[in-house]
Amino acid sequence: MATIAVENYLKHALLLAERSPDGLVPMGELATAMEVVPGTATTMVKALADSGLVLHEPRRGLRLTAAGRRVALNVLRKHRLVETFLVNVLEMDWAQVHAEAEQLEHAISDAVLDRLDALLGHPATDPHGDPIPSVEGTLNSAVYATLATCATEISLRVVRVTDQSADFLTFAEAHGLRPGAVAHVVDRNLPAGLVTLRRPRGKPFALSLAAAGRIWVAPNEAG
Amino acid sequence: MATIAVENYLKHALLLAERSPDGLVPMGELATAMEVVPGTATTMVKALADSGLVLHEPRRGLRLTAAGRRVALNVLRKHRLVETFLVNVLEMDWAQVHAEAEQLEHAISDAVLDRLDALLGHPATDPHGDPIPSVEGTLNSAVYATLATCATEISLRVVRVTDQSADFLTFAEAHGLRPGAVAHVVDRNLPAGLVTLRRPRGKPFALSLAAAGRIWVAPNEAG
DNA sequence: GGATAGATTTTGACAATTCAAAATAAAGCC
C-alpha cells in the first residue's frame, strides 16, 4: 500500500503532468507543489521510480507510469468525491472543503468511496467544477476559456474555479461565481489588468486578470 | 497536533483505563492492544509523558492525564460517529465499519465531526451500542449484564455488542443480535460453556459463554 | 531468603521522510 506521502507525490505529479504537453514534470515544480525542498523531491522520486510508479529522467524531471497514474487517479477521485460530499451532504463551505479532503483522501477505502459515489449520484464534477476521475481511471479534462480570455458581452456559464485557496473561493462565492452561475464580461482592460463582470440583475464588479484566469466559462446555451 | 500513532496510543489507553478499576493501564496491555512489542510501548509512553498526555509509573503502567483523556475522547468520538455514519447513511455492513473508522478517525476535523453529528441527529451510541463521547468529553458507560450473566427466561433487549472482529459481528448479525433486538436466554449450561438463546418467532440457537459475554442486554421493558 | 518466572525497560538498529547546505550539471550569455 502507498503511504500518505507517496499518494501525495503521485497526486501532485498527475496534476502537474496534466498541465504539461509532454507529461514531463520538472523536479522543482513537484517540490513546490509538495512544499518540500528540491532535494527531498529528488529523494522521493528516486524511491517512486524504484517502486515502478514514476520514471525518473535525471536533471529533466519525472513521468508517471501507468501504475503511478492509476494510484494518483484513485487519490484524486477520493479527493473530489469527498469535497462533493462535504458540500452537498454536510453543507460545508466550499472554501474549506479542499483542506478537509486533503486529509480524508488518504483515509477512505475503495469500499467507502463506492458508497459515497452512489449516495452522491455519481457526480461528474466536484463543487469547484473539477472533473472527478471515473472508477475506470478516466479523467475528463475538457478545455474551456477563462474570464481572462473569453469573448466579451456574451452570456457565460461558470464551469470551473481552479483555485483552492479559501480566500479566493470566499471572494468568488461572495460574487456568486460558483459553477453554474451566469455572468458576462462587460469590459476587459488589459493595461490595468482588470476584468469587469456583471451577473444577471447584479451590479458590475471588477477582478484582476490573474483572478479571472482561474474562472473557467462556457457560452451560456440558455442565455 | 497529535500524530496518528499518538492518537491511537491514547485511544487504546482510554479504552483499557475504562476497564481498570484504578485507571492504571499495564504496559503489556497497551502493547498488545497496539500490536507492538513491549519495548515500543515503553518508548512511546515516555514520549507521551514528556508531552503531558500520560503519567508513566515505571514498571507499573500509565495513567491518562486530563489532556491525554481529552484527546482520546475526541478520537473515540470520531471513531464512533464515523461508524454510525457508515452504517446509517452509507448503509455499510456493521462488520466492516470498525476497520474503516480506524483510518477515518484520524483524518476527520472537528468541523466535519460537528456536521456529521448534526446529520446523524446527535446519536448517543454507535451501531454496536458503544456510547459516543459527548463534545464536552463525557463518556456514558452504563453497566449492563451480558448473555453470559443475565437472568434466564426473561425478555431481553440487546444494548451493546463489544467485539469488533468482522467474523463475530457477521455471526451476530446473522442471528439478528444487533442493539435493539429482543431475545431471551432459554438455557445456560456452564459445564458445556453454552448459552442457548431464542428470538421472538425464531428457532433456539447456541453460542459459547465467551461469545455470550460480549453481548450486553437490559430487561426488555416492552415485554 | 534466594531462585525463578514474568513483565518492563534499555540498547542498538532500521525505514521513511524531511531539511540544510555543498556539489554538480545544464543552459544561456557575451
Place this chain on the structure above:
DNA sequence: GGCTTTATTTTGAATTGTCAAAATCTATCC
C-alpha cells in the same frame, strides 16, 4: 568558448515510530 545563473542532485543529519534481543526489576514460590 568560458562564465554565470538556475535547476537538480548529493551528502550528512534529524525525527518518528518501529523491532530484536539483552538487561533489569518485581513478585512469588518453595
